[in-house]
Amino acid sequence: MPQYQIVTVNAFTKVLFKGNQAAVVAVPSDSPLDDVMMQAIAAEMNISETAFITPLMLQGPDEFQQSRVFGLRWFTPTCEVKLCGHATLAAAHALKYELDNEREKVHFETASGQLLVNSGLNNYYCMTFPVDPPAPMPITDDVKTIVADILGDYKPSIQVEISPSLRYMVVYDPERTGEDIARLEPKLSPEVVAAGVRENIIGVIATAKSTGHDFCSRFFAPWCGINEDPVTGSAHTVLGPFWKERLGKIRFKAHQCSKRGGEMSLQLEFNDDMDIAISGHAVTVVSGTINI
Template sequence: MPQYRIVTVDAFTKVAFKGNQAAVVAVPSDSPIDDKTMQAIAAEMNISETAFITPLMLQGPEEFQQSRVFGLRWFTPTCEVKLCGHATLAAAHALKYELGNKREKVYFETASGTLLVYSGLHNSYNMSLPVDPPAPMSVTDDVRTIVACILGEYKSTVQVEISPSLRYMVVYDPEKTGEDIARLEPKLSPELVAAGERENVIGVIATAKSSSHDFCSRFFAPWCGIDEDPVTGSAHTVLGPFWQERLGKKKFEAYQCSKRGGEVYVQTEFNDDGDVDIYGDAVTVVNGTINF
């Protein structure tokens, strides 16, 4: 029976049971796992994302300790996704603290290109993720349905934008506070799902200015089998440029005000590759093996 090392990490938090959970499966280069089994493992874990990391360019008993470059894929309980920030952070943390990789920076080859993660002090990490600036959407009946399901009503003053790559919809009501966003009780109904499918929406971000941070948000993705994601790194590749335009700054302290909650630090001073820097912390919660 095959056995693989698996680690569960809470990302974007300094303490256990906060932030966002991700499972990280270490897949040796000589023992690949097929796509169907990866999806089955992600469904078995039944958390927002399960990440699979494989050493590239090096092989042998020390490949996880010595490699600088890894393949990385992310699966929700129902599908593979193009980009996942918190599971990337979790993968870097698992490599450093559970698999013995002491490199200051590691590279992940992914469906979104090469991602670079720097390891800092005290379980902190800096990820360079591809920026995905949103643009205004045409307000269709489906867009009105989505906004009403998330915010409770549609108003003409609500600003709605969509990111071109990830297809995340940003919903911003200037009259709502961070406390209002935290209290939202969205209706994740069949009507919402159908409207999102027609608009090719993968996730919806509700956001507002915050009294304690620069901005706050929540993220809903029933189209990927995730009613609400606790803390979403990839959403901040969209929120960074969104709030840069409105606040006139390039460094942000953000808070995702889900039930678990988590802090995300964002910097939008883009380099030549157009990356946005996402900073966060992580802690290991579970360490073991998976058998199948």
């Protein structure tokens, strides 16, 4: 019976049982898994994301230790996703501490292009992702329904934007505080889910300025099987440019104020295409094998 090494990691935290959980499955180059099996494993793990990593440029018994380029895919319990920050951080952590990878920098080939992760000291990692700047969204009845469910009401002063690639809706009420965002209790009713499908929404980010951080947020994604994601790296590819326009900054301290909670540092980087550096800690929770 084939066995694959599997690790669960808490990302964007220094301590156990905080941040966001991700499972990481090491898939040797000579023992690939098909899409159906990867989705089945993700459903079995039943956490927000399961990542699958495969060495791309080296083969053999030391391929996980010596490779610097890996294929990386992410699955929720119900579907594959285009980009996932916390599971990328978890994959880099699993490579370094559980698979004994020797590289300070690793590249991941993904559905969102090549992603670079630098390993620092004390379980600290810096990921470079493409940004997905949001733009104002037409306010339809469906948008009003979604906003009212997330924030508790809709009013014209609420700013609603959409990111073109990831299709994340950003909802910002200038009158609400970080404490207000932490207290939100969206119902995410079937009517709201249907409205999101009609608007081609993948997730909704509620955000506000925050005491002790530049901003805070929460992320809701029933459209891909996750009512609330505890800490969402990919959401910050949208939030970085969103808050640059409002705070006039390119460096941020961000807090995702879900019940588990998580923190990260952000820096916008200006090159041919603007990127964002997303940095945070990770800690291993479980390491073992899965029998296929």
